[in-house]
Amino acid sequence: LIKMEMKALTNLKYAPTRLKYRLFELHAEELKLINEEDNEKFIKNATSGKKKASFFIKTRAKEKIIERLGHNLINKKNSTRYKSFIYFTLSQIFRDSSKVKKEGIFLYQALRYSQTNTEIHNKINVALAEHHYNKKEFKKSLNFYNKILHNKRDPWIAKHYYSAGWCELKLKRPLKAFSLIVRALNFSSQKDYINFKNQIFDSLALFSVAS
Secondary structure (H helix, E strand, O other): OHHHHHHHHHOOOOOOHHHHHHHHHHHHHHHHHHHHHHHHHHHHOOOOOOOHHHHOHHHHHHHHHHHHHHHHHHOOOOOHHHHHHHHHHHHHHHHHOOOHHHHHHHHHHHHHHOOOOOHHHHHHHHHHHHHHHHOOOHHHHHHHHHHHOOOOOOOOHHHHHHHHHHHHHHOOOHHHHHHHHHHHHHHHOOOOOOOOHHHHHHHHHHHHHHO
16 A cells, blocks of 8 residues: 555656655655564574675665655755654654664754644654663753653653653762652553553662662
């Protein structure tokens, strides 16, 4: 179905921006399928002695196509409403391919064009919090976590409190860290949120000792 829709949109001679954006989305969806196939081949042949990169040639090729389509779309005069979504999609592609520098650049561009109090704005802030956390930039990470902890509609809020707690611990503020981990536990006990209790209990002893 993805290929059929892609073919139909590609054959349009004068496609409006919204259809060009849809084509971009379809390529991103197809990338997930290609990556899954490449990953399965890699797992099955992990002991073959071949380099890992040789199994992901199709994935990397599709990434280049999507990046080109994204940049072409961004340069359209009437593409402003799509820019935050395009940059965010590109950031996630480079996150998955471990290109951290490019991921960060695209995330900040996505943030620049996103509107506050929207779902995409929250997703971008979450991604930036995790981006800086993975780079061990805990102060920057915490700044972004503090922007999303108020969003009680996010089903992953327990995880965000948990990660923010670790940021505080890494910044040598154990009392604040322990307070956040308790909040994470409280949210995990509520049916509207993703249960993160196992990870919390695994680290609760460490938080208690440090505080």
